[in-house]
Amino acid sequence: MMALVEVTVMPLGTQSTSLSRFVAGCLEILQQAEDIQFQLTPMGTVIEGDLNRVLELVRRMHEQPFLAGASRVNTSIRIDDRRDKQGTMAGKMAAVEEKLTKPGGTD
Incomplete structure (x- = not known):
């Protein structure tokens, strides 16, 4: 079974308010x-x-900003671990899009 995990890694104590270089470092891991x-x-990565x-991988992503000079890192994680059927990013999006085109659509 696959899980969907949304993660946001927020470096604190950096030299700049721009965080894109830290995000890029985390994405290289993925x-x-x-x-x-x-x-x-x-606002994050799924x-x-x-x-x-x-x-x-999330643990490695959390460590990456420290390696790049951050003094503090706050990481938020949300996990969707559905075990009754296979869940994917594409499947979740398709289910919502289908309901947008069909008024009154249900699971």
């Missing part, structure tokens, strides 16, 4: 992982994969 899918959003593997 780009190197061939066994997961991910999608960057304006990762799809085996929960243990994703949590391992």
Whole structure:
């Protein structure tokens, strides 16, 4: 089974209010992982994969800003771990889009 995990890594105590270089460092970790899918959003990143593997990657993402000079890091994680059927990012989006085109659509 796959889990969907939304993660936001927030470096604090940096030299600038711009965080894009820290985000890029975290995404490099995900780009190197061939066994997961991910999608960057304006406020975080959604990762799809085996929960243990994703949590391992999130731990590495949390450490990345420290390696890049941050004094403090606050990481928020939301986990959608559905076990009655396979869930994917694309499937969740499609379910909502289908209901937008069909008035009164239900699960």
